[in-house]
Amino acid sequence: MTTPPNDGLLFDVAAPPTPVERLLLLADQYVQHNDTLDQLLRAGSPSDPAAHVASAQHLASATHAAIEAVSDARLxxxxxxxDAMFxxxxxxxLSSASTDHELPMARTLTALAPTAAIGCADTVARELHRRRAHSTSAPDHRLTATHHTALREIALGNVVTTSSQGREYVHYRDERVLIGTLRSLEANGLTERVPDSAPSAYVDGPLQDRIRLTSIGVTALAAVISSPPASKGPGTAPAPAAAATKTGAARRL
Known part of the structure; x- marks a missing residue:
């Protein structure tokens, strides 16, 4: 008698994230967590002093899962x-310890977590490539140096946007990111913006829009994170008229 087919096999099952992708996702989770704590601090005394506890506990578990994923790669x-594992x-x-503290100190304990997670992702990606212990996607050569830099800055939680009088501005921290670059990444499904989710640029100012990587953006960055940015090809240089702002020093588009 013929065994009826398993309906579950008729559907594609999404592959689990690679260790590098998992670390990029972890960095994003820390960015979201820190944004949430910033909003709670902005609101003054929260109704629930332990409002951050569940999120911090989840982050601790997610970090342990990332450690396990890297260990399973047997590099x-x-x-x-x-050093990355340490x-x-x-x-x-620190995430677990932050649950024992009130908001100001809890926010301090996870302040550098996104940067640390991205640094670990970079290290793991280099080791995966060097040891050939894990099959990785070929670098996406469609990513210019400008796109590569922007994706990394976004993963670090360094890029937000805001609008004023019908004009849009981008604020970045370390590497320059132009509004035209963000629009290109968003149009290609690599990034998304979360309105009013990032801290204001100045005291009592309006909340800003956080720029985040989509799942496609995570995959794209994971494929190239350990590689130097590709050289800019002809016509890929951003237009000089596009505006960006660094640490709140606004320029108009």
Whole structure:
């Protein structure tokens, strides 16, 4: 007798994230967590003093899951990888410890978590490539140096946008990110914006829009994060008229 087909096999099952993708997603979770804490601090005394606890506990679990994913890749225990694993363990500890503190200190304990997670993703990506212990996607050569830089800055939680009098502005922290670049990334489904979710640029100012990577953006950055940005091809240089702002020093588009 013929065994009826398993209906579950008729559908594609999404592949689990790679260790590098998992670390990029972890960085994004920390960015969201910190944004939430900033909003709670902005509101003054929250109705629930432990409002951040559940999120911090989730982050600690997510960090342990990322550690396990990297361990399962069975990479060579280089000094760089060992340091990355120590940093992840520290992140898990700090996230858990933040549940025992009130908001100001809790926010301090996770302040550098996105940067640490991205640094670990960079290290793991290099080790995966070097040891050939994991099959990775070929770098997306459609990403220019400008796109590569912008995706990394976004993953770090360094890019927000705001609008004023019908004009849009972008605020970045370290590497320059232009509004035209953001529009290109968003049009290609690599990024999205979350309105009114990021801290204001100045005291009592309006909340800003957080720019985040989509799942496609995470995959794209994971494929190239350990590689130097590609050279800018002809016509890929951003227009000089596009505006960006660094740490709140606004320029008009």
């Amino acid at each position: 060579f225990a280089s000094h760089e990888l060992a 940093r992840l363990q520290q992140l898990a500890f």
